[in-house]
Amino acid sequence: MRQAPLEAADIAPGHIVQWNIRSSGAACADRPGEEYAGSASFNQDKHHSLIDETRNSEEPLASWLAVTFEVEGPLDQRALESALLFLVRRHHVLRCEFQRLVGDLSYAVHRPEEIELEAVGMGEFDTPREVHAFLTDSFRKHIDTLEWPAFTMGAVVRDDDPTTVYLAFDHIVSDGMSMPNVVRDVQLAYAAYCDGTEPDLPEAGSYMEFAREQRHRYTSIGVDDDRLAYWKSFIARNGSLFPRFPLDLGTEPSRLYPAVSDTATLLDARQTAALEARCEEVGGKFFMGLFAAVAVALREEGGPDVYRALMPLSERGRGTWRHSLGWFVNTLPIEFSVAEELDFAQLVAGVRDGFAAMMESIDVPFVRAWELLAPEHFTGRCWPFPVNFLSYIDMRKCPGAENHARWQPMAHVWVSRVNGTTSWFQRDEDGLHIHTVHVDLPQAHRTMARLRRTLRETLLAMAAPATVPA
16 A cells, blocks of 8 residues: 555546435534543644634645545445445544634534435546546545535446545544555455445544543643653754755745645665665664665755654554544654764664654644744744655555555545645555655756655665675
8 A cells, every 4th residue: 555646546437426424413512421522632623723714815725635445346335335334433533523612622423323324426437537537626625624524435336347435534534544444444344244244343442532631631731841851952953843844945935835746666675675674784674774865865965964854653552543543643853863974874773763762752742842832833824934744654564454455555645735845655565655745836846856866866775785895
């Protein structure tokens, strides 16, 4: 499984069926039970505020995350509908309505038994281009942070070939690691309903319980709290809460630009395994070698010899949240030296030490650190300048990965406007891939193309066997 623009998905034409989601009852804020009402997470609160504040501006912000995958054989539409209904009933966060009351963003949850689906035929689509255009238009029209449901789902049905199922979500109810869970849940539930049985899946903890625990622990944190020490030390060295992307993208301060999205394979499976072996030889892990390569490539293109970036980290842990849908992501700064005189082992050691220092503060929510330590930027529409942001996921380790060759899942991200660049790296059975979203400016296209070439060359050089001096 990899993440790529929707246009990169190979979706054959067919008849599109879309399911409308509705509830026969009101959201349950006035009913007993903690699971039915509360305050949203810090991520959800900040996201909702941003979308709400820009809704009527000249540059309204919007985004979605989507997943496409294939269901084998002639479609049993009733079984697929049951599987999609099972997904919505299984995950609290998909049944949440959000409302801004006094202060925090609150939520109320629709009861699972009150959720209903209605299949609507959208017509025949004769070319892949027509399918892509329909999906893009549908996602933008039907996914709204401020309205329930904040997601849409459907299928491209064909007489004999596999059916392509699609689901798209606003970020307020999902994250990147939710997408493999969506695929696994729907596929296994569909197989069960086709066999006339009920799905048997691991327990999926409620994201709203996660939000409640997070609020309890960090709502009252103050600027002098010792848990912010790592952030403060980073700010002292960096000069800002935000690590600046060090290359020229052609942007102007405080401006947002239309976004462009592209993807590429950096290493094939053999090359990826070779780099992993080199990392292990020097006591590191694959992602440490990847981060070292990114830092070296930036330095080679004119960046600094100290690498600083924001890194998203999963907060799912190893319990039931591993199987849940929601925004289980914290973001923390990482820094390490990438001085030219360092060899590969020293670079990897620097990443390892920087990562270990960062992980000591993983519990502090990024949004709270931002609000407390950089309040002058907290209410802005975007980060104050292009920020160095890097994400890595090993898709081989996510639930359902053993079936990805059959299911052919692909994740997709779209954002309306940005002021810099974001890069996501994914490893799967085919190798190492990069998906980048950046400002759609000529200088940014040139800069990112050069950086990608340099990064690939750096990765290949690092993957090569170490030479022993004569």
